Amino acid sequence: MMTTRKRIILSLVLLSYFITAIDGSIVITGLTRITDDLHLSHEELSWVQNAYLLSFGGFMLMGGGLGDAFGRKRIFKLSLILFGIGSLGAGMSQSAGMMIAARFMQGLGSAVLAPTSLALIMDYFDGGERVKAVAWYGSISGLGLCIGLIVGGAITSYASWRDGFLVNIPIIAVMLLLSVKSLSGKKIKKTKFDVCGTLLSVSGIFCMLYAIDGAENMMIWLIAGTLLMILFVFTEQKTHRPIMPLRLFYSTDRRNAYIVRALLIGALMGYNFFISEFMQEVFGFTPLMTGFAFLPMTITTFIGAVRVPALVEKYGNKRVLAFGLAMLAVGFCELQFLNKESCYSIGIALPMLFIGFGQGLAMSPLTSLGLSDVEHVDAGAASGLVNVAHQVGGAFGLSLMVSASNGLTDMASRCHIGMWIALCCIVAALLISFIKSVLKHYWFIRMKFW
Structure with missing residues (x-):
């Protein structure tokens, strides 16, 4: 049985991820109203999303390193304040510039909050309690996205899109109060923060995300981002306290977990975008109806999340992951038959x-798996990498699907291309998750044969 204090800490962790996950989906359903109220151009509208995306992804590794260097409690409270300021600014925005700046601040708060809250699990939970905590944490992103679509549709339809941002303020106030009382403020040893690594990682990820998310000279930005990330890796090899210890990649399980997560979130991010657009354009659903249309996925996501701890204890992480990816592959295979004549119940x-x-x-x-066998000193950095894979994977997947379907005017055709790419991502993730066991099996058969 968890103590009351641990339950409060777990609630803080889950709420942290929930408000960042729900925020993105609320924006999706409110974009039309935001455009009308703030008189945004198409380019300005895209930056309402891009500013958050670039800030979130770019500062993620820095966010993980801050918690390790200056203490989890201190940085957790700072991240909540940053996210709260961004939410307040977005809800009170009167111009495009103010809205974009507020979204950038929200992204910065999220970039610090996500890895710091995940690292709290490593600090306060062990054994079976950690398995349960990680299970809830891992599923809250999907639940936040699905519930956010419903909440966002309801708020947009019956209140104001501004309330979708302002609702974060009282939640953050309660979280700050609980964090002051529940989290322990450990004495911080004076350590040198990896400033050079931070600047290189932020610049490199910014360039790469911008390359796949709207840059006119894509190759120039992509090359610049790649060179900066290579320089970042060389720098981290020589730094005493790096924000991304390269030893985190020595484990095949951790390395594969980052790649598979990026592919999975890439598929899911594009799926939510294209299916939302399909239901509104082809089926004529309102924002609220579109939000409720995601209810089947919300329910089964919750069921899967509840069953995970028992399944992992019985079968292990890798088998449960493989079965989950197989279920995703079945779902995306069925979506290949979606067209204008499809009905909602069968087609979606x-x-x-x-x-x-x-x-x-x-x-x-x-x-x-992304946190497996991680030393306590690397907890923040490992948490940051989990979230970097999540954010960058989502950005890459969505951008790839949008780019591949550009020029097509038929929504059904655009959706078909997007779902085909999503299926390829899931199949690739499934293969990568199996590759280690397949290679072992191959070498065993070869040695036995000879």
């Missing part, structure tokens, strides 16, 4: 059941 709701259940099963094992 049925695949959602498999996708939601697979997502609920896969997220927790991926989080556990």
Whole structure:
């Protein structure tokens, strides 16, 4: 049984991830109203999303390193304050510039909050309690996205899109109060923060994300980002306290978990975007109806998440992950038959059941594998890498699907291309998760044969 203090800490961790996950989905359903109220151009509208995305992804590694260097409690409170300021600014915005700046601040707060809250699990939970905590943490992203679509649709339809941002303020106030009373403020040893690594990682990730998310000279930005990241790796090899210890990549399980997570989130991010657009354009759904249309996925995601701790204890992370990815593959295979003549129940709701259940099963094992055998001193950095894979994978997947479907005016055709790419991502993730065992099996058969 968890103590009351641990339950409060777990609630803080889950709420931290929930408000960052829900925020992105609320924006999706409110974009049309935001455009009308603030008189945004198409380019300005794209930056309402891009500013958050670039800030979140770019500062993620820095966020993990800050907690390790200056203490989790201190940085956790700082991240909540940053996110709260961004939420307040977005809700009170009167111009495009103010809105974009507020979204950038929200992204910065999220970049610090996400890895810091995940590292709290490593600090306060062990054994079976950690398995349960990670299971809930791994599934809350999918739940936050699905519930956010429903909440966002309801708020946009019956109140104001501004309330979707302002609702974060009282939640953050309660979280700050609980964090002051529940988290322990350990004495901080004076350590040299990796400033050079931080600047290189932020610049490199910014360039790469901008390259795949709207840059006119894509190759120039991509090359610049690649060179900066290579320089970042060389710098981290020589730094005494790096924000991204390269030893985190020595484990095949951790390395594969980062790659598989990026592929999975890339598929899911594009899926939510294209299916939302399809339901509104082809089926004529309102924002609220579109939000409720994701309910089958929300339910099965929750069921999968609840079952994960027992399944992991019985079968292990890798088998549960493989089964979850297989369920996702089934769902995306069914979506290949989606067209204008399809009905919601068969064309969308049925695949959602498999996708939601697979997502609920896969997220927790991926989080556990991404943090497996990590030393306490590297907890923040490892948490940062889990979230970097999540954010960058989502950005890359969505951008790839949008780019591949550009020029097509038929929504059904655009959606088909997007779902085909999503299926390829899931199949690749499934193969990578199996590659180690397949190679071992191959070498065993070869040695036995000879």
